[in-house]
Amino acid sequence: MADSDRRYDVIVIGAGLSGLKTALELKKAGKSVLVLEARDRVGGRSMPGEICGQTVDFGGQWVGPQQTQLLAQARELGIETRPQYTEGANLLSRHGRVSRYTSTPKLPLPSLVELGLIERRWRRDIAALPLGAPWSAERAREWDALSLESWALRHVRTEGARYFVRTIAGALLCIDTSQISYLHFLEMLRSCGGLETMIGVEGGAQQDKFAGGAWQIPKRLADILGADIELENPVHAVEQDAAGVRVFAARGACLARHVVVAVPPIFASRIHFAPGLPARRAGLMQRMPMGAVIKVHIAYETPFWRQAGLSGSAVSGDRHLGTVFDQSLGDDGIGVLVGLIEARHAVALSAFDPDARRAAVVDDLVHYFGAAASRPIGYVEQDWLAEPWSLGGYAAHMPPGVMTGYGDTLREPCGRIHWAGTEAATEFPGYLEGALRAGIRAADVLRQAA
């Protein structure tokens, strides 16, 4: 080891919310920490944006009452929440027809009946998943051999109910039903509080937003850490032996007693580990691709939909814009809508040139909200697929066979290498809440160990 090598108790790879939380908790406990970040900013999948002078979230933004760690963290930092606007009717677009609804989307009655049965079945299947170890459920192998799509083809009869299953896979996980295993889908439902919580606004995961933006949370944590974070310094390799770890980053090597990898599995798989990781852990990391999402904001002179009795919420499984919410600050100022382009729609629209993509978005908004939507005064977009250090969002998912073959290595340390990032959370993986929880857990382990 060269004398010039810098030494720390813990090196954290990734300055997203998860890594920042780990670092800060350890620093508070008196440990010396260094956070290495590939990007030129902190926050990972949390990121600020702006439209017509209004600050918005280009990344994760909502919070629900179940997300206790995130709420506590925000409170501690003095960041307040604001309720998601919900007054008026929501919209569902299906096969080109837009219908209004308040609590239950308008589907044919047999489909609604079947949806009730499906939800009951999911609740029953979820109840059979051992906490933190879904791979050891009695029917794990059977459920993991199926994609959610082939599960639906087998168990769902009505077209409306199949449409619903496909739509929520896009809206909740930014994936197509053919790509995720039924077992991982069940585990996502379980760990994120159940279907109702995940799709819900009032009482659910979209109940509130953070005044000024959720991105302020990682930003403030990073401000406290200050010089302990190095941006634009991607890690290429990690070597470990009995004495410690050596981390090779773009701007040189440093030493530590432990390392916490707080990036999505596909980016963890880019790091060259020596000695090599166990086959099952390495196998997991090459088997967890990211979902696909583009987030857009569109501004109008006024929130005209409110006057028309609409909440601004819209959902569809066949339009580019699968999910829309009101993002206005009030009745009096400009109107802002936030839209999410999910799964195969995101993959397709990522290839459009920016003008064509904007046109496709405005087309969909006219489809939902009428001609008044055709004259936006502002448009901004964040294509997460095009972010080289994200390659998609919201999070990584498991195709068939992965959970039972490799899933139990998700949180298991490999010697001095520990795993954080929202994917490693047992509760709310894929959410800011999960990022925070996985970060806290990693810090808890290392507070004693380091």
Added chain:
Amino acid sequence: MADSDRRYDVIVIGAGLSGLKTALELKKAGKSVLVLEARDRVGGRSMPGEICGQTVDFGGQWVGPQQTQLLAQARELGIETRPQYTEGANLLSRHGRVSRYTSTPKLPLPSLVELGLIERRWRRDIAALPLGAPWSAERAREWDALSLESWALRHVRTEGARYFVRTIAGALLCIDTSQISYLHFLEMLRSCGGLETMIGVEGGAQQDKFAGGAWQIPKRLADILGADIELENPVHAVEQDAAGVRVFAARGACLARHVVVAVPPIFASRIHFAPGLPARRAGLMQRMPMGAVIKVHIAYETPFWRQAGLSGSAVSGDRHLGTVFDQSLGDDGIGVLVGLIEARHAVALSAFDPDARRAAVVDDLVHYFGAAASRPIGYVEQDWLAEPWSLGGYAAHMPPGVMTGYGDTLREPCGRIHWAGTEAATEFPGYLEGALRAGIRAADVLRQAA
């Protein structure tokens, strides 16, 4: 650009058979080439080994009469073939019972009847795949939503036939049936000459071996290229603009007009591309994990199985050692068996300590060949999962949803970036033949372009 930057017509990333072939073909055409290789050796998934003084292949080794490019290449280099030993009975182990067979494994009659029907069905489904574009088959979306396992659960009734399907997925592709889409499985059968060719010895893909080892082929190509190859120089990033590409490797940057990426998708995904690759290409690369395989060689005083009327070939879906072949040089010298530990068995045994793994292998050989197998005089192993620049083998596969969502980007150049490697072959992907063909195709395109 710094003056010190070196300039080439083409930079090839990866000195496996595919990359070496590309480089050599372009060099012959008068182009300046540089091959950058992460490992300390050439050959990729082709690699020499030794047991009791006998040279063997730790990687790909067999060749069949359909593999015309590989045979022609070997001939040109003066490397001869030797037939795989086939005299005597083959063995099948199923549920703990070993049975002898010559052409057809001993399965219950209803299973054999069903196997005939399955093969007919596969042949019919394969015939519906457009050449080079299986993603555009009429039923592509339906077939791609299914894992091979859920296809089998739906269409295969007898336990024996299901066992067969699972066993060939392991033996041919080193994967578990839950992990590959039925569409990609069909495309693998089609592109590799059909099931009979793939599992066959005489007239099939295991008909011949190369005297002295298949690894000599990349080795000789590399010898001709000489200083145009740089070992232990992994590529971190590739930037391209209208003028050319800049490749950032561990030991510095160099410039070229074009780059050929001749590594498996998971390793291509480790390279940081600027500007970012199109979402669908980047999506593909994070969705094609490697199969899992450990290759072992075991030496005995004599090829004792030959005297017992056995060919040395054994196959099983439930033993660790899923495939065994005779690797002896003749009747008179030592006896050598080569064994392949595939799919979940490889993942499991990779975690064993070396002594326990050897003991498990010898146990299986005693199970197949009797007590005489308990006293080997030599044992060597190559765990491809533990090779940091392979992370598995034989090749990458597509989980459900990948072929229809992303598959058409497999061979599509991204500006100045071209794709080789066996996975990019239209014929014999996963084989040495495919590596060669993909290399030739990349060179054909660039001979005109560069």
